[in-house]
Amino acid sequence: MTGIYLAGAILIVILIFANRNKIINNVLLILFGLLQSVFTIYQCSNYKGTDLGYFTSDSLGILFLITLTVVSLPALFHSYLYINRHDESPQSRSVYFAAIVLLITSISAAYLANHIAVVWIFTELTTLSASALIYHHRNKLALEGTWKYVFICAISITFVFIGILFLSLSLSGTGSSDLSYANLMAKSDQLNPFWLRLAFLFIFTGFTAKLGLVPMYTAGVDAKDKAPAPAGALLSSALMNMGFIGIFRFYTVIAQTPLHHWANIVIFVSAILSIFVATVYMTKVVNIKRMFAYSSIEHMGLVMLGIAAGGIGYYAAVLHLILHALVKSSLFFQFNQLYRVFQSKSVAYVGNYFKYNPTGAIVLLIAFISATAMPPSGLFVSEFLIFRALFEGQYIFVLLLVLLLLTIIIWAFAKNIFKILFTPVVGFDDSNVPQINPWESLTQYALLLAAVWLGLNPPEIFVELIRESVILLQI
Amino acid sequence: MIDVLLIVFIITLLYVSIANRIITYVKVLALQGFILFGVTYMQLQEINTLNLVLILLETIVFKAIAVPLFLDHLIKRNNITREAEPYIPNFLSLVITTIIIVVTILLANSVKDENLDKIFFIVALSTLFTGLYFIASRKKIITHVMGYLIIENGVFVLSLAVGNEMPMLVNLGIMLDIFASVLILGIFLNKIGDVFKDVDVDQLSNLKDY
Numbered sequence: 001m002t003g004i005y006l007a008g009a010i011l012i013v014i015l016i017f018a019n020r021n022k023i024i025n026n027v028l029l030i031l032f033g034l035l036q037s038v039f040t041i042y043q044c045s046n047y048k049g050t051d052l053g054y055f056t057s058d059s060l061g062i063l064f065l066i067t068l069t070v071v072s073l074p075a076l077f078h079s080y081l082y083i084n085r086h087d088e089s090p091q092s093r094s095v096y097f098a099a100i101v102l103l104i105t106s107i108s109a110a111y112l113a114n115h116i117a118v119v120w121i122f123t124e125l126t127t128l129s130a131s132a133l134i135y136h137h138r139n140k141l142a143l144e145g146t147w148k149y150v151f152i153c154a155i156s157i158t159f160v161f162i163g164i165l166f167l168s169l170s171l172s173g174t175g176s177s178d179l180s181y182a183n184l185m186a187k188s189d190q191l192n193p194f195w196l197r198l199a200f201l202f203i204f205t206g207f208t209a210k211l212g213l214v215p216m217y218t219a220g221v222d223a224k225d226k227a228p229a230p231a232g233a234l235l236s237s238a239l240m241n242m243g244f245i246g247i248f249r250f251y252t253v254i255a256q257t258p259l260h261h262w263a264n265i266v267i268f269v270s271a272i273l274s275i276f277v278a279t280v281y282m283t284k285v286v287n288i289k290r291m292f293a294y295s296s297i298e299h300m301g302l303v304m305l306g307i308a309a310g311g312i313g314y315y316a317a318v319l320h321l322i323l324h325a326l327v328k329s330s331l332f333f334q335f336n337q338l339y340r341v342f343q344s345k346s347v348a349y350v351g352n353y354f355k356y357n358p359t360g361a362i363v364l365l366i367a368f369i370s371a372t373a374m375p376p377s378g379l380f381v382s383e384f385l386i387f388r389a390l391f392e393g394q395y396i397f398v399l400l401l402v403l404l405l406l407t408i409i410i411w412a413f414a415k416n417i418f419k420i421l422f423t424p425v426v427g428f429d430d431s432n433v434p435q436i437n438p439w440e441s442l443t444q445y446a447l448l449l450a451a452v453w454l455g456l457n458p459p460e461i462f463v464e465l466i467r468e469s470v471i472l473l474q475i
Numbered sequence: 476m477i478d479v480l481l482i483v484f485i486i487t488l489l490y491v492s493i494a495n496r497i498i499t500y501v502k503v504l505a506l507q508g509f510i511l512f513g514v515t516y517m518q519l520q521e522i523n524t525l526n527l528v529l530i531l532l533e534t535i536v537f538k539a540i541a542v543p544l545f546l547d548h549l550i551k552r553n554n555i556t557r558e559a560e561p562y563i564p565n566f567l568s569l570v571i572t573t574i575i576i577v578v579t580i581l582l583a584n585s586v587k588d589e590n591l592d593k594i595f596f597i598v599a600l601s602t603l604f605t606g607l608y609f610i611a612s613r614k615k616i617i618t619h620v621m622g623y624l625i626i627e628n629g630v631f632v633l634s635l636a637v638g639n640e641m642p643m644l645v646n647l648g649i650m651l652d653i654f655a656s657v658l659i660l661g662i663f664l665n666k667i668g669d670v671f672k673d674v675d676v677d678q679l680s681n682l683k684d685y
Contacts, residue, residue, distance in 0.1 A: 165630070165634055165637060
């Protein structure tokens with residue numbers, strides 16, 4: 001089935017790219033949506049099965065794949081609205097849709113890959129497709145954002161490749177040359193620690209470009225700013241999860257070796273620095289999309305803190321990633337409506353949103369409550385569990401520092417969101433404000449509700465899948 | 476013989492660090508391509524012939540001929556000035572590059588692993604860090620790209636070190652090469668040349684938080 005999926009998706013990409021007819025393009029998009037859903041359902045039924053030798057539907061892969069499908073269907077829908085509304089040329093429309101389909105496909109494949117080199121190949125493909133999305137507007141700023149994204153991602157991918165080479169050196173003492181995760185787990189006690197250390201450093205640094213952590217976080221922020229918001233939603237949810245999977249699967253191998261503690265320290269440093277950087281920028285940022293992007297960085301920092309703290313933190317980290325993907329994508333979808341009302345990305349020229357689009361304003365308010373992890377949002381549960389893990393792991397000072405930084409972030413986030421929602425802008429001419437159809441917000445409500453529901457009252461099978469995905473770490 | 480070639484490879488790094496003109500960078504990249512061709516031919520004795528031919532073709536056609544020619548074409552087409560315009564004086568660059576190489580040699584000597592050919596490790600790591608240093612210390616976008624290409628050559632050397640056991644990794648390295656070259660050079664340097672008239676990184680600082 002994975003073979004059919006990949007072949008079908010690539011065929012759809014080529015067809016969308018090749019033809020300029022609007023109706024055919026839309027039919028193809030619907031086809032892809034169906035294909036993606038069928039593939040997801042198939043992978044759920046084929047639990048623990050392996051396709052083509054390189055794709056295993058393990059619990060973490062399935063969880064993220066479902067999240068991706070749930071996010072990508074509204075993303076396709078909003079992209080369709082976005083492209084129609086902007087009256088795009090046929091060429092830019094087909095490039096956009098081809099790129100977004102390719103992005104979704106390669107992220108799905110990377111989730112399920114059970115071999116580190118296969119993950120790497122699909123990471124390359126996401127860079128390619130994401131750069132086409134970022135360059136969508138074809139102006140100077142978009143070009144600048146694309147250039148930075150491509151260059152930093154190219155260097156990061158090279159880093160991951162160097163990491164893989166070191167990993168193979170580390171493995172060469174064991175007499176086996178199979179770089180699949182299962183084999184690495186089996187041989188974990190024979191890996192050469194020196195090379196393993198270098199491999200972890202390089203692979204971790206490389207994947208931070210996708211995950212959005214210090215040191216390579218910069219590219220992602222520009223990318224989410226310049227890409228159209230529906231694509232930005234994917235970049236700041238599913239793509240970040242892919243970066244996480246790249247690090248996490250390798251981390252699981254490291255956790256079986258004596259280097260576990262050292263790897264935790266590396267992750268701690270990177271995570272705390274990320275939260276710090278996010279705090280600094282959040283207090284300054286005026287561009288709304290970039291504010292969302294920095295908030296993502298903060299959340300990824302929290303996730304990695306959960307991983308480094310261990311214990312219940314592993315569970316909390318995976319839960320947090322899934323909930324964050326739902327919430328952050330609904331924020332990005334909402335951004336389009338906001339932009340249509342005010343025609344500006346800057347907080348300074350946006351205000352009193354409740355007056356112009358109450359439905360959207362409520363989305364923004366709920367999403368803000370969710371993103372800052374206040375109850376009743378689901379993220380409150382996962383964030384609370386991460387703090388508990390830090391507390392139980394005796395990392396009191398880290399906990400205090402992070403809580404302090406989070407308070408500043410909430411203040412900065414709230415300051416901007418309440419300005420957007422309630423404070424009227426001086427001199428804003430509201431005669432041309434378009435009427436926003438409330439039904440367009442439906443997907444966003446659904447995503448936010450899903451996040452609350454999964455956090456507060458998770459179904460049995462969901463909890464079981466998350467437990468299953470971190471079971472290798474419970475030593 | 477491999478050692479001689481690899482040492483020449485390191486010397487090219489020192490040469491780039493004091494080079495004034497961009498065309499010198501292009502020539503050095505071409506030379507590195509030829510060196511890699513030689514190293515590949517001598518090092519990869521154990522892999523199957525078809526794969527070896529593919530890899531050799533990639534090094535000679537891609538690294539040694541196509542990319543330098545294309546860079547040359549870009550420089551002419553975009554009227555990029557001939558100076559490399561480093562932020563740091565050449566002498567200091569030379570010192571820093573030397574320090575990088577010495578440190579990697581010291582690092583490599585601390586490794587106790589009989590599976591590893593040390594010279595490959597030294598060349599690869601010092602090329603990696605020198606390339607990063609070039610990216611950080613040069614002003615033009617095209618020199619950044621060349622710094623990246625130098626890094627790729629270093630990575631290729633490292634992949635050759637494990638190439639006999641895992642030829643798949645060398646192929647992956649080639650994929651990375653082609654991907655990055657097509658994406659970075661083919662599309663964006665072309666576009667950037669059209670949009671920004673004089674291609675300096677200073678012009679790429681308009682994306683801000685406000």
